[in-house]
Amino acid sequence: xxxxxxxxxxxxxxxxxxxxxxxxxxxxxxxxxxxxxxxxxxxxxxxxxxxxxxxxxxxxxxxxxxxxxxxxxxxxxxxx
Amino acid sequence: xxxxxxxxxxxxxxxxxxxxxxxxxxxxxxxxxxxxxxxxxxxxxxxxxxxxxxxxxxxxxxxxxxxxxxxxxxxxxxxxxxxxxxxxxxxxxxxxxxxxxxxxxxxxxxxxxxxxxxxxxxxxxxxxxxxxxxxxxxxxxxxxxxxxxxxxxxxxxxxxxxxxxxxxxxxxxxxxxxxxxxxxxxxxxxxxxxxxxxxxxxxxxxxxxxxxxxxxxxxxxxxxxxxxxxxxxxxxxxxxxxxxxxxxxxxxxxxxxxxxxxxxxxxxxxxxxxxxxxxxxxxxxxxxxxxxxxxxxxxxxxxxxxxxxxxxxxxxxxxxxxxxxxxxxxxxxxxxxxxxxxxxxxxxxxxxxxxxxxxxxxxxxxxxxxxxxxxxxxxxxxxxxxxxxxxxxxxxxxxxxxxxxxx
Numbered sequence: 001x002x003x004x005x006x007x008x009x010x011x012x013x014x015x016x017x018x019x020x021x022x023x024x025x026x027x028x029x030x031x032x033x034x035x036x037x038x039x040x041x042x043x044x045x046x047x048x049x050x051x052x053x054x055x056x057x058x059x060x061x062x063x064x065x066x067x068x069x070x071x072x073x074x075x076x077x078x079x080x
Numbered sequence: 081x082x083x084x085x086x087x088x089x090x091x092x093x094x095x096x097x098x099x100x101x102x103x104x105x106x107x108x109x110x111x112x113x114x115x116x117x118x119x120x121x122x123x124x125x126x127x128x129x130x131x132x133x134x135x136x137x138x139x140x141x142x143x144x145x146x147x148x149x150x151x152x153x154x155x156x157x158x159x160x161x162x163x164x165x166x167x168x169x170x171x172x173x174x175x176x177x178x179x180x181x182x183x184x185x186x187x188x189x190x191x192x193x194x195x196x197x198x199x200x201x202x203x204x205x206x207x208x209x210x211x212x213x214x215x216x217x218x219x220x221x222x223x224x225x226x227x228x229x230x231x232x233x234x235x236x237x238x239x240x241x242x243x244x245x246x247x248x249x250x251x252x253x254x255x256x257x258x259x260x261x262x263x264x265x266x267x268x269x270x271x272x273x274x275x276x277x278x279x280x281x282x283x284x285x286x287x288x289x290x291x292x293x294x295x296x297x298x299x300x301x302x303x304x305x306x307x308x309x310x311x312x313x314x315x316x317x318x319x320x321x322x323x324x325x326x327x328x329x330x331x332x333x334x335x336x337x338x339x340x341x342x343x344x345x346x347x348x349x350x351x352x353x354x355x356x357x358x359x360x361x362x363x364x365x366x367x368x369x370x371x372x373x374x375x376x377x378x379x380x381x382x383x384x385x386x387x388x389x390x391x392x393x394x395x396x397x398x399x400x401x402x403x404x405x406x407x408x409x410x411x412x413x414x415x416x417x418x419x420x421x422x423x424x425x426x427x428x429x430x431x432x433x434x435x436x437x438x439x440x441x442x443x444x445x446x447x448x449x450x451x452x453x454x455x456x457x458x459x460x461x462x463x464x465x466x467x468x469x470x471x472x473x474x475x476x477x478x479x480x481x482x483x484x485x486x487x
Contacts, residue, residue: 016197017197019110019196019197020196020197021193021196021197023193023196024193024194024196024197024198025197027182027183027193027198028197028198028199030283032182032282032283033182036180036410036413036416037414037415037416038416040180040410040416041181041182041282041283042180042182042413043182043183043185043283044185044189044193045173045184045185045186045189045413045446046170046171046173046185046186046188046189046192046446047185047186047188047189047190047191047192047193047196048100048106048109048170048188048189048192049099049100050170050312050442050445050446051413051442051445051446052414052440052441052442052468053413055441063441067192067193067196068099068100068101068135070101071197
């Protein structure tokens with residue numbers, strides 16, 4: 001039985017199964033990862049760490065490539 | 081993984097440097113890939129006592145025979161006698177109005193996200209673009225209980241039929257195709273068809289497709305859209321390896337134009353996982369000084385390379401796709417540079433200097449392939465850092481610290 005992890009996304013508590021990346025958790029929550037240079041909301045595109053559209057603030061640090069990060073208990077994720 | 085296993089089994093001391101958190105690249109992403117082949121190779125690597133450096137991105141070559149990679153905010157220098165590059169490929173994204181909406185992802189991109197926990201059960205998904213990946217992704221999504229509403233391949237039916245008949249003799253590929261097709265029978269499969277726009281307010285809500293003179297709009301939750309693959313050649317280029325037609329040039333031993341640097345898999349020509357595995361084995365054996373083992377795989381490689389050539393021919397991109405962007409369509413997503421701003425620039429370099437296109441975090445990995453197709457621009461040489469590196473990592477570098485102190 002995969003472990004369930006709780007983390008916050010834009011202040012709301014969300015649950016993710018073990019092995020879920022932060023990017024997938026953000027998408028599951030219906031949130032966006034970042035706002036672009038002209039303010040467009042953006043989400044993951046390439047899913048493999050090269051497009052940087054999945055950048056979000058994780059535990060206070062911005063520009064984290066969330067598709068290359070696994071969810072951890074108590075993580076605080078915010079749209080950047 | 082194939083290169084690692086073969087080199088280690090040949091008695092060499094082997095380390096693998098990987099940006100991902102676990103081995104397997106994109107094709108075997110996700111810890112529970114049930115494929116037998118993946119399990120076999122995982123077991124061989126596990127048994128091989130290899131040094132694994134995960135979550136590390138190569139960004140510079142500080143000295144011959146040394147690679148520098150960022151890991152956890154600092155850097156690690158890896159010295160090597162022989163180097164095997166297996167940097168894989170990325171999807172080609174072509175811009176169209178609405179392609180930047182959240183929930184528009186690549187075809188392989190959406191699959192990677194699902195492998196890493198994205199829920200798609202009951203979600204309405206359109207799969208579009210080009211290449212055999214589309215069918216594989218659609219079948220995968222269906223197995224995960226998504227509603228695949230349409231599969232849209234830009235290549236015309238005539239070329240696909242030609243491709244299909246040419247692989248009839250390749251039993252493995254044929255079986256794979258038949259399996260994917262049977263798994264996706266309920267989803268309409270359109271050829272000569274592509275998305276002309278995506279709509280939605282905060283996220284994707286619908287996609288408009290065109291086939292010939294007909295256009296129609298489908299309400300959906302995700303669009304998985306990618307136009308075949310392009311090799312990741314940044315690290316080979318950084319090291320000075322010669323490229324031919326955008327692919328890393330290698331000899332029969334998978335050795336590049338630089339002595340002791342080998343390259344295997346998609347960077348030498350996109351050809352799928354079986355070809356990559358064979359090339360990886362050849363590179364591993366050759367680098368480990370076991371030429372006979374390597375030579376025994378030459379025939380299989382030649383056979384599989386033929387498939388790669390057929391792929392390229394079958395899925396060549398329709399020039400009508402160049403007309404998709406409107407003036408206000410974003411081309412460079414990192415810097416929000418529009419088609420209107422770019423279309424009169426004479427070259428990649430001019431566009432970069434005048435508009436910042438290609439200067440963002442992706443360093444042209446996304447917009448480079450798009451502008452090459454749209455305008456025929458050549459992205460030119462790479463310069464370190466070839467991947468964004470944090471200040472904390474760069475600050476830790478002794479040579480840079482020395483420079484600071486002498487001011």
